[in-house]
Amino acid sequence: MLARVSSTPTFKRLPRAVREQQMLDAAVKVFSRRGFHAASMDEIAEDAGISKPMVYAYLGTKEELFVACLHREGTRMMEAIAGAAASDLPADERLWRGLRAFFGFVGAHRDGWAVLYRQARGEQPFAGELATMRGRLVEVVAGMLDNALRAEGHEVGPTDLEVVAYALVGATESLADWLADHPEADPEKTATRMMNVAWLGAAQLLHGVTWRPPAG
């Protein structure tokens, strides 16, 4: 009972590259909705409009598939940020543009990206993958701070620098979570709020000082 009697087969035959993107789209969607473990390869395959063995043939095991998702989304995000924050600007300007790009990205990929990011934290195999990406971000932020500090004639130990950058990145991720959970919220406004916290600090805020985005 193996053979089908050639009813209406004519499934669209598509080149590998196209199918792979469809699969990744489906995978991101299902992973983010269900979580890594609750997501089934069958559902991903079905959602991609393809059968399971194709997924295995093209993207490999479930773990490899997840890593592929992580890579694609991560790269997209990094490019969005890097493209926005050119390095020959003053630090506050760079930070602001980077934040705006980041929250814009998250806002545009709410269900997909943010939740997928949340997934990767807990699961042992992917924590490292994610840590690497986060590490790159931390490095960038730390470098930015270091530049600005030197320009002001100050010096800070590398660990201090790293930790501060880490905290800033953590706060930003946290607000991204918040944004993903509040569909009515505005990414731009969220970026502004983050800028207030990061750049002025609570003490400044307490004295009524408020940072505003530059016109344009």
Next chain:
Amino acid sequence: MLARVSSTPTFKRLPRAVREQQMLDAAVKVFSRRGFHAASMDEIAEDAGISKPMVYAYLGTKEELFVACLHREGTRMMEAIAGAAASDLPADERLWRGLRAFFGFVGAHRDGWAVLYRQARGEQPFAGELATMRGRLVEVVAGMLDNALRAEGHEVGPTDLEVVAYALVGATESLADWLADHPEADPEKTATRMMNVAWLGAAQLLHGVTWRPPAG
């Protein structure tokens, strides 16, 4: 072939309350090491020096067991923080004491608590549980800020307040992760760094202003 021939049984018989704590200890350890899914009930039972059905009899299913862990550890942490930050102090003093208590707690429970906290983020069933706890923290921080602001004669919308508090909590959790990953790091010093970020902000830091813990 069901019966054992009564060789040297004499397993210590212990009251329920004691066993439950042993089981929770083991569960926290295994969950944090392996992650929720990779952890097996068999390993937890073995680590607790008991057999699996006992775990089911006392603490219920795997999910219920995990929630029980979450509750115990969460309660302990909340108590540690609440005990340290009395409410009739100036805001900066309260914040500092709270942070110190928090990082002290994380430092003392590195492998156990921090990683367990990381687990709960991703998994659908527990995200809510954790969100509630985090919500309580955010509320406290927001209330603190609000108080201080009113004292200075300023007013801020509730959403702004919530978001700032959220960012602060996120930054703190992020540094807790960092602390958990750096066994050589000092919790006290980490708390100080967090205080710098939260209270002074990057802008202040750039002008060489540094917050220091009060003597004593």
Next chain:
DNA sequence: GCGTAACCTTACGCACGAGTAGGTATGCTC
């Protein structure tokens, strides 16, 4: 027009681990 390679399918094997059935020992109460 025909082979061959890439595309795509159905239908299954199989391990792993949550949860349970059913039985044994031990201490407490009267």
Next chain:
DNA sequence: GAGCATACCTACTCGTGCGTAAGGTTACGC
């Protein structure tokens, strides 16, 4: 010292879902 409740065990069932074997079908080069 009989009865009863509680502590505790070994040894299973069984669903779930990853990953695969084996075979069908379409496009494309020559």
